[in-house]
Amino acid sequence: MTLHEGIYNFSSGPACLPLSVLEDIKKDIPDWHSGMSVMEVSHRSESFLSLKNRVETSIKQLLNIPDDFCILLMHGGARMQFSAIGLNLFYQESVVNFLITGHWSHDAFQEASKYVSCHVAAHAEQNGYTMIPPYSDSDMSEQSKFLYYTDNETIHGIEFLAPPRTRLGLIADMTSSILTKKIDFEQHDLIYASAQKNLGIAGVTLVIVRKSLLGQAHPLTPSVLNYKITAEKGSLYNTPPVFAIYVLDLILEWVKTNGGLPACSDMANRRSNMLYNMIDNSHFYQNKVSVEVRSRMNVPFSLPSPALESKFVLEAEQQGLMFLKGHRAVGGCRASLYNAMPEAGVAKLVTFMQQFESQNK
Numbered sequence: 082m083t084l085h086e087g088i089y090n091f092s093s094g095p096a097c098l099p100l101s102v103l104e105d106i107k108k109d110i111p112d113w114h115s116g117m118s119v120m121e122v123s124h125r126s127e128s129f130l131s132l133k134n135r136v137e138t139s140i141k142q143l144l145n146i147p148d149d150f151c152i153l154l155m156h157g158g159a160r161m162q163f164s165a166i167g168l169n170l171f172y173q174e175s176v177v178n179f180l181i182t183g184h185w186s187h188d189a190f191q192e193a194s195k196y197v198s199c200h201v202a203a204h205a206e207q208n209g210y211t212m213i214p215p216y217s218d219s220d221m222s223e224q225s226k227f228l229y230y231t232d233n234e235t236i237h238g239i240e241f242l243a244p245p246r247t248r249l250g251l252i253a254d255m256t257s258s259i260l261t262k263k264i265d266f267e268q269h270d271l272i273y274a275s276a277q278k279n280l281g282i283a284g285v286t287l288v289i290v291r292k293s294l295l296g297q298a299h300p301l302t303p304s305v306l307n308y309k310i311t312a313e314k315g316s317l318y319n320t321p322p323v324f325a326i327y328v329l330d331l332i333l334e335w336v337k338t339n340g341g342l343p344a345c346s347d348m349a350n351r352r353s354n355m356l357y358n359m360i361d362n363s364h365f366y367q368n369k370v371s372v373e374v375r376s377r378m379n380v381p382f383s384l385p386s387p388a389l390e391s392k393f394v395l396e397a398e399q400q401g402l403m404f405l406k407g408h409r410a411v412g413g414c415r416a417s418l419y420n421a422m423p424e425a426g427v428a429k430l431v432t433f434m435q436q437f438e439s440q441n442k
């Protein structure tokens with residue numbers, strides 16, 4: 082038996098890690114370099130610095146990031162960026178535009194509203210979070226130079242399969258979709274992602290920001306949240322989350338050996354198509370999101386009754402299909418299919434769903 086045989090983790094985050102990465106971690110924990118754990122090694126040591134450099138180089142290569150952007154590794158998760166963006170970029174603006182397509186863009190909007198007046202250009206609440214409402218530049222505040230959006234709404238299962246069409250600079254929360262698609266850095270001014278979905282474990286947050294936007298932070302911005310200071314200090318202003326950065330490195334190496342971004346993108350399409358096909362061919366399971374904006378990462382679905390949903394989650398767990406309960410804000414069920422989810426896991430889920438349907442309809 083290898084680690085975790087037959088068990089598949091469909092959690093939305095912290096999420097599953099590739100088995101080979103877990104094996105590497107296990108091997109390295111007591112002895113990473115010269116008889117010490119990576120957790121004990123100085124963040125200023127040569128071995129850690131070369132790891133951090135490799136992480137930055139890998140990200141730059143995998144995402145094809147141009148030289149006028151800097152790559153920051155920060156603490157505090159995605160939610161900390163809701164504030165950091167407000168303090169570093171928004172506070173000097175008179176207004177910033179938002180597309181609200183689900184829970185995360187809504188929360189980001191609320192936090193940003195502390196720093197700047199926020200204009201909602203489109204809100205998916207009006208259609209019950211089943212589609213991205215129509216919008217155009219005429220719905221945007223003209224005084225704004227930014228449009229904020231959440232690339233993939235992890236809870237509602239809505240994804241921008243192409244970036245929003247606008248003349249404004251885009252700011253994107255890519256926490257649950259990073260490393261599954263190309264990013265157009267002509268259009269984007271900043272993208273960020275905390276690590277525990279597609280980049281490893283909680284603790285480190287990747288921020289990719291246009292260099293020309295640095296240096297405008299509010300004077301009271303805590304130094305640890307200041308993009309310019311973070312950039313100048315090579316993300317080592319204070320002790321970085323060394324273990325999370327170490328795991329990020331393993332993930333990036335794993336992505337590279339498995340075909341890079343194109344392969345991740347293909348796999349994301351294949352995994353999600355398998356599940357959506359199953360759902361679409363059934364009257365028992367339902368996903369309400371419009372086909373053209375369905376998330377490839379998080380597939381929310383419902384069954385005919387809450388009682389059947391509870392039974393479903395319980396029986397799935399008995400078979401090693403873990404964490405299929407939906408988010409408490411929307412109920413139902415949800416399968417998260419990040420890069421580390423093997424296709425065999427989705428195949429096993431689909432088979433289980435077919436069996437459960439025939440036994441319970």
Ligand SMILES: *Cc1c(COP(=O)(O)O)cnc(C)c1O
Nearest residue numbers: 158159160185235254256257275
């Ligand atoms: C999980 C998630 C967050 C919150 O991330 P934290 O690191 O817990 O702050 C924010 N945005 C999106 C899109 C997410 O999926």
